[in-house]
Amino acid sequence: MSSNTGDTGRGQRLYKKARTLIPGGTQLLSKRPEMFLPEQWPAYYSRAKGAEVWDLDGRRYLDTTHFGVGACVLGFADEDVDQAVLGAIQSGTMSTLNAPEEVELAELLIELHPWADMARFARCGGEVMAIAVRIARAATGRDKVAFCGYHGWQDWYLAANLATDALGNHLLSGLEPAGVPRGLANTMFPFMYNDIEQFRRVVETHGKELAAIVMEPCRAEGPAPGFLEEIRETASRLGAVLIFDEVTTGFRVLTGGIHRKFGVDPDLAAFAKGMGNGYPMAAVIGKRAVMEAAQSTFISSTYWTERVGPVAALATIRKHRDKNVAEHLIQVGRTVKAGWKRAAEQTGLTLHIDGIDPLAHFDIQCEHKAAVVTLFIQSMLDRGFLASAQLYASYAHQPAHLEQYLGAVTESFDVVARALEEGTVEKLLRGPVKHSGFQRLA
Amino acid sequence: MSSNTGDTGRGQRLYKKARTLIPGGTQLLSKRPEMFLPEQWPAYYSRAKGAEVWDLDGRRYLDTTHFGVGACVLGFADEDVDQAVLGAIQSGTMSTLNAPEEVELAELLIELHPWADMARFARCGGEVMAIAVRIARAATGRDKVAFCGYHGWQDWYLAANLATDALGNHLLSGLEPAGVPRGLANTMFPFMYNDIEQFRRVVETHGKELAAIVMEPCRAEGPAPGFLEEIRETASRLGAVLIFDEVTTGFRVLTGGIHRKFGVDPDLAAFAKGMGNGYPMAAVIGKRAVMEAAQSTFISSTYWTERVGPVAALATIRKHRDKNVAEHLIQVGRTVKAGWKRAAEQTGLTLHIDGIDPLAHFDIQCEHKAAVVTLFIQSMLDRGFLASAQLYASYAHQPAHLEQYLGAVTESFDVVARALEEGTVEKLLRGPVKHSGFQRLA
Structure with missing residues (x-):
């Protein structure tokens, strides 16, 4: 050195x-x-x-x-992933037709998460979390979100800081909501990880108005006994969509979402970072009844259709599984x-x-x-x-x-x-x- | 065949x-x-x-x-772009450090658009338009947007359809705003391209509350005499940010934004599609006073830092220019x-x-x-x-x-x-x- x-x-x-x-x-x-x-x-x-x-x-x-902010679980410039990507480049990364690998990737993600039925893809983590929340809001017809932790740069999330410094105790204190429309105030309600009392208070106040409960299934510490289970039961009872943000936690302690370790299934789960090993790729997977709501709204972008992302993700995930x-x-x-x-x-x-x-x-x-x-x-x-x-x-x-x-x-x-x-x-x-x-x- | x-x-x-x-x-x-x-x-x-x-x-x-929805101006699997990307892959597409090519790309975009001083990057068109609007709102401290045409899937834009079917006469009639928070109603005010009277009515009603005027500088037809000029003058008078969406129109009739042909400069311009020739890449460029507002808010995503996007864009834009x-x-x-x-x-x-x-x-x-x-x-x-x-x-x-x-x-x-x-x-x-x-x- x-x-x-x-x-x-x-x-x-x-x-x-x-x-x-x-x-x-x-x-x-x-x-x-x-x-x-x-x-x-x-x-x-x-x-x-x-x-x-x-x-x-x-x-x-x-x-x-932080090793590429957690994007390269296999290491930088992994040869197997790069080899697969070179194949994608040789055969063309974009066309007016679709890349068949996205169907294969949807199948693989669902195989790894048997509770899920469907998938949609994007290229970045913040972006895919916005898709997940859009789907949850469309599925429920509600706007409010109970949340815990950090979930990216987009309006739906930074809105939490419009009223108070709600994000203060979460990952990045003082995230400025400048430029986030004030009409989004009072849509976001925070609770601390493993603070079930705080979660209950949020539910008491906003209960049936909650479109979604958004959280990482695990933060610096794992879940206290019963914590995730109560949130899961509450979400089901309220008809709110439970979204696990696995952008950082996915592909760390097992091949797929860390929630599989805890035995609690969400309605939607979002992945990015680790799944592409340095090539932009992101996915939201979910239960059919919720995911179908994506069809009642408009979620569409040209560069979500290129081939490198799904090919890199397939190679990354398969190697991740095969090599333990x-x-x-x-x-x-x-x-x-x-x-x-x-x-x-x-x-x-x-x-x-x-x-x-x-x-x-x-x-x-x-x-x-x-x-x-x-x-x-x-x-x-x-x-x-x-x-x-x-x-x-x-x-x-x-x-x-x-x-x-x-x-x-x-x-x-x-x-x-x-x-x-x-x-x-x-x-x-x-x-x-x-x-x-x-x-x-x- | x-x-x-x-x-x-x-x-x-x-x-x-x-x-x-x-x-x-x-x-x-x-x-x-x-x-x-x-x-x-x-x-x-x-x-x-x-x-x-x-x-x-x-x-x-x-x-x-539509040839990859307009993403491949040079053709599918262009050899020069692919060769540059292979170099990026060989030297690693991601690291904890930053890719120097993004600075080079910022310089090139500014060279092509001398009115602009700074750039930020994303990977998709819908995403980069959301960044542009966030920056405009942060720069002005206002929420309302006057707009013309289609600008992607994100909340800020689909909010237009919350109150009425405002998008009805725009690109995709009936875009469903399901899942877009109702608090965003009355933030979006449409005007038709080349209908200066309608634009004036929007300005009359919302004038000093407008954060931004968002439009493609050119749609199926070019601008009527004085149309863009009046919008430019009005934006400056109101202190609203004029955003040209060049995601589709960029890199068609010249190397860069089509607005250069019309002699009217915006405050911000957004690019995607054509700039990456099939590799996900997007950019917003703008005047320093407006762009600096990006620092007063939080706009940050892991996969915006990978190397393939800027390398592909540099190769695409240079070939675009060199080969006319x-x-x-x-x-x-x-x-x-x-x-x-x-x-x-x-x-x-x-x-x-x-x-x-x-x-x-x-x-x-x-x-x-x-x-x-x-x-x-x-x-x-x-x-x-x-x-x-x-x-x-x-x-x-x-x-x-x-x-x-x-x-x-x-x-x-x-x-x-x-x-x-x-x-x-x-x-x-x-x-x-x-x-x-x-x-x-x-």
Whole structure:
């Protein structure tokens, strides 16, 4: 692994330019260099393969952070998926006729989720969640939505913040609803994961007006006993559509939605990220009675008909199943979590570790957390790792990678522990402190 | 060209299955087999190359219809675009870092549209129009939108049909707003293209409450003298954002938005379809003061960060410019329009021909139009052509193709003319009459 000399390089220079051309600099909050290491993060890649990434200066890193925001469960540039995509390109990615692979993909998703009967496809996660909510509203003739957690950028969701800062306790505090029509106020009602009392209060107030209950079946922690079951029963009783957002949780602990592990079936489930392994693809699957409502409304887009998406998804999902990729992801997560714990003990840091195994996360118990994590990221980058306080496991993460990674983590935890002890955290930073959430760029 | 024997084949059998697995059968209304030739249309493709398409039975057709709904201006599976995409695949389509090509693409789009300063990207046309409207609403702090024409499936647009059937006179009559929250009623105010009086009435009533004026700069006809200019002046006076939807009109008569031909600049312009030549890609470009409002709200999605989209767009746009593809498209359209006229005169049909040259359309002046067009499509399919009452020109359409096509058109117009004379239109159809717009599938 090449070591980073601290030269900010071509990536930062290009990013400086990007900020004059692209509001926010990137297309995704979680890929803003400021979310990692302002003024030092390599920002752009020239090549990505397996678990390795090369920046614009040709420096090589091991990716031990959110790994393409969870989009590449099999690893970057997976050969089997790419081979299938090359076939799709050779035979033409678009035509006036339809791609037969979308029917095959619908069948495969339904085979993996026997409660579901039908599927519709899109290309992005935020987009497919908007389709799911549209279908639920069309099926019920109602507008209101009870929800828990983060579900993307679209109007239906950000409307939650129109009245109050309802999203404040959810994933990204302070998501601005600027530009979301005020007529959507009072359509969104939040409840916290595993807070069944709060859920009951939402139901008490809005009960029969709820079109949908939207949630991830699992967040940093799994469901408390009876939590998902009561929500399922309540949805059925109210005639509301239960939507599981599996955009992040899907294809982690099994091939398909994590809800299968909990034995509770939704009415609709949405997938994106992991299902395409880096090629844009998204799906909503559901029970026939609900899905048929898609026909009573208008949900249609030209680029949902191209061939690469379904072909990539078929190859990704089949490999995921055939190679038992989920088991690998779980093992990687467990090894990493145990390694973090050990490294913290050795260096005297106190960690809180959470997340399902393949989406592991740690929190250093200290003051000025953002500065401390920034120092950790800087120390890891110096050692040739793209790192942060989370690691999304990939099939490309091999034992040797994890050994190197955990060695560097121990060294970096040591840097952090000593800096905390000596009060030198800010002094050791060669650039500004990382951003922690939604923040306007000058 | 192989002739179609009338056997409905594998495509129709697969489509029958698709309808049990996918509500509506396809992901796009305009690709439903019922929109062309119910029970006979080949429905799916195995291969597409240049202007040719092969169905699941290996039958070859020349594509002389909407040509991938206008997504493939260069032709199917264009070698230069595909070569660039293969490079992107080899170097990895996704990473935790960003794809540098998106900065290059922002620069190129701004170079082509000197009034614009910044760009954001998405992957689908409906999606990018929702981003444009969000930015306009965020920039103005207002919710209402004056609009003309069709702009996709999302809530902000379908809201137009909540109160009345406002979309009735626009592109797709009867678009159902089922599932669109009622709180969005009275946000959308339609005006007809080139009806400046109607536009003035909308402005009189809603003037300073308008966040945006959304329209295609050109529809079947071009702008009447002063029409776009008055809209531009009014938008500036009201402080409303003028958004040109160039998803369909872009990259037809020049490299970039058709508005450049009319000398009227919007505040934002949106592109998709033609810019990716069959790979999902979409962009909104705009003036800095408006685009910066994207930073006051939350617009972010994982698959907007992959590499194939920008790489395909760069290759498509550069080839479009270098080869003067627009000139070719215009010539194809003119040849086709002249050929239609000649064929109609020879066979005694009366046609109304419209559309900009690269997006040519004809309307047979007769009763029972849907049945008559169905007979035309059937006759063309028998002769080895995917055809309808429109032809979207492609760089892959060569003079020899057009000669074959216009020969088949003359024969098929003759079939239609004789059937009209003899009252045998319905009798000659081997399947049901085509659908003409939004229609529920049983």
